[in-house]
Amino acid sequence: MTINIQLPLTEEHVRTLRAGDRVLLSGTVYTARDAAHKRMAESIKEGKSLPIELTGQVIYYVGPTPAKPGQVIGSAGPTTSERMDLYTPELLEKGLKGMIGKGHRSETVKQAIIDNEAVYFGAVGGAAALISRSIKSSEVIAYEDLGTEAIRKLEIENFPVVVINDIYGGDVYTDSVAKFRQGK
Amino acid sequence: MKEITYEEIVQHVELMCQKANFDLGEDVYTAFKKALQTEKSETGIEILSQLVENADIARRDQVPMCQDTGTAVFIVELGQDCRITGGSLIEAINEGVAKGYRAGYLRSSMIYDPLNRKNTGDNTPAVIHIELVEGSQLTLHMTAKGGGAENMSSLKMLKPSDGLQGIKDYVLDVVRVAGPNACPPLVVGVGIGGNFERCAYLAKKSLFRPIGVRHSSKEIADLEEELIQQINRLGIGPQGMGGSTTALDVKIESEACHIAALPVAVNLNCHASRHQTVQLGASV
Numbered sequence: 510m511t512i513n514i515q516l517p518l519t520e521e522h523v524r525t526l527r528a529g530d531r532v533l534l535s536g537t538v539y540t541a542r543d544a545a546h547k548r549m550a551e552s553i554k555e556g557k558s559l560p561i562e563l564t565g566q567v568i569y570y571v572g573p574t575p576a577k578p579g580q581v582i583g584s585a586g587p588t589t590s591e592r593m594d595l596y597t598p599e600l601l602e603k604g605l606k607g608m609i610g611k612g613h614r615s616e617t618v619k620q621a622i623i624d625n626e627a628v629y630f631g632a633v634g635g636a637a638a639l640i641s642r643s644i645k646s647s648e649v650i651a652y653e654d655l656g657t658e659a660i661r662k663l664e665i666e667n668f669p670v671v672v673i674n675d676i677y678g679g680d681v682y683t684d685s686v687a688k689f690r691q692g693k
Numbered sequence: 694m695k696e697i698t699y700e701e702i703v704q705h706v707e708l709m710c711q712k713a714n715f716d717l718g719e720d721v722y723t724a725f726k727k728a729l730q731t732e733k734s735e736t737g738i739e740i741l742s743q744l745v746e747n748a749d750i751a752r753r754d755q756v757p758m759c760q761d762t763g764t765a766v767f768i769v770e771l772g773q774d775c776r777i778t779g780g781s782l783i784e785a786i787n788e789g790v791a792k793g794y795r796a797g798y799l800r801s802s803m804i805y806d807p808l809n810r811k812n813t814g815d816n817t818p819a820v821i822h823i824e825l826v827e828g829s830q831l832t833l834h835m836t837a838k839g840g841g842a843e844n845m846s847s848l849k850m851l852k853p854s855d856g857l858q859g860i861k862d863y864v865l866d867v868v869r870v871a872g873p874n875a876c877p878p879l880v881v882g883v884g885i886g887g888n889f890e891r892c893a894y895l896a897k898k899s900l901f902r903p904i905g906v907r908h909s910s911k912e913i914a915d916l917e918e919e920l921i922q923q924i925n926r927l928g929i930g931p932q933g934m935g936g937s938t939t940a941l942d943v944k945i946e947s948e949a950c951h952i953a954a955l956p957v958a959v960n961l962n963c964h965a966s967r968h969q970t971v972q973l974g975a976s977v
Contacts (some may be wrong), residue, residue: 529736529934531736531739544810571760572760572761572800572802573760573800574756574757574760574762574798574799574800575798575799575800576798577756577798580756583756583757583760583798583800584751584756584757584758584759584760585760586759586760586761588760588761588841589840589841589844589874591874611841611873611874611876611932612841612872612873612874612933613872613873613874631873631932631934633740633743633744633747633932634759634841634873634876634932634963635744635747635758635759635839635876635963635964635965636740636743636744636746636747637747637757637758637759637760637761638747638750638751638754638756638757638758639743639746639747639750641756642750656801656812656814657800657801657802657812669743671736671934681934681935682872682873682933682934684935685734685736685928685930685934685935685936686872686927686928686929686930686933686934686935687928687935688928688935689733689734689928689929689930689935689936689937690926690927690928691926691928692926
């Protein structure tokens with residue numbers, strides 16, 4: 510079964526979602542990866558405002574390829590999330606509600622997801638040409654000098670993800686893998 | 694003596710970079726289709742279907758299958774009787790990479806230096822390994838190597854007493870720790886022997902052998918088969934979300950080493966295993 514969610518994420522959404530749920534997301538998400546996270550963390554440290562209001566929002570960890578003429582965006586699949594782990598707890602404390610990426614999160618991030626009632630979604634790494642079809646518009650809104658790593662505002666439609674970490678401590682990467690493991 | 698021009702190399706490299714990123718190799722595509730028949734997880738089947746569809750879109754629309762269009766890695770077999778005219782081989786490869794990545798709307802993922810981290814803007818420099826061989830041909834093997842799987846790769850100097858079991862345990866450990874991060878289903882490249890730097894190179898080189906083609910030595914081929922079986926029992930599955938398809942293949946290359954040493958390197962390749970080969974100067 511697939512769950513359809515219209516963003517922004519509400520508390521009810523977050524409480525309903527369980528690790529392993531397949532979800533189609535529609536609405537607004539913001540892109541940010543390594544360099545943008547580093548810069549946001551520096552802004553927080555210096556007491557400056559962030560280029561995006563994080564409350565209730567979803568960040569997608571992606572550095573797309575350049576758009577060909579006529580394309581909204583180039584290929585745009587998820588990058589490995591753990592590189593953002595250092596910066597994630599303070600973004601969650603500032604109201605970030607969801608993240609889309611791929612791969613394991615640290616124990617600290619998993620706890621921060623529980624404490625701040627947020628959700629971590631996984632998209633299919635390497636399915637970037639297919640995923641781009643779910644992106645209907647893209648606009649660079651901050652850190653333009655970072656190129657592929659700039660912050661973009663994306664409008665997405667039926668963007669396919671799986672819930673990896675939920676607020677109940679569920680984790681697809683450990684729970685589902687155990688189901689299919691054979692032997693020791 | 695066979696002459697190969699700088700321009701010829703640039704043109705071929707430019708096309709290789711684009712073709713690698715747009716057209717998934719038949720060996721990988723066939724491996725996806727085969728995995729769809731055997732995968733036990735419903736989510737795993739859904740993911741594999743998406744990967745097939747993704748490869749179809751990339752090929753049809755000539756767009757990159759993955760946004761990480763990789764580091765351009767070359768293994769060059771340079772015939773000792775061939776001569777490059779009009780400029781340097783290294784510069785020709787780099788110019789081809791720059792042109793290919795720019796004209797193909799491929800992402801530049803290379804930075805000038807690891808500390809200041811400023812993007813070079815054209816995905817150069819390429820990583821270039823040159824092997825001097827007999828003959829008058831120039832063979833360029835290229836891969837667009839993604840960062841996610843490269844980050845989960847690993848090398849260990851085992852003790853000779855660790856033996857075959859130690860090698861197997863280590864390879865399984867690397868795959869287990871990588872889990873979802875390396876974008877499974879994987880192609881697992883293993884280097885055994887050589888010294889510290891040769892071992893890593895052997896692991897990378899093994900990935901250039903097409904999926905399904907076994908090593909010419911029966912002993913190594915059997916080890917490849919055994920590791921495929923064992924890795925696919927780990928349960929990691931497509932994208933690490935659970936399943937029976939964790940590795941599409943395992944490749945091993947081995948080499949002579951010191952009496953005190955048993956180096957083992959595991960170079961992981963994500964499912965976007967993008968390899969191209971071009972031979973120049975074939976007929977004199």
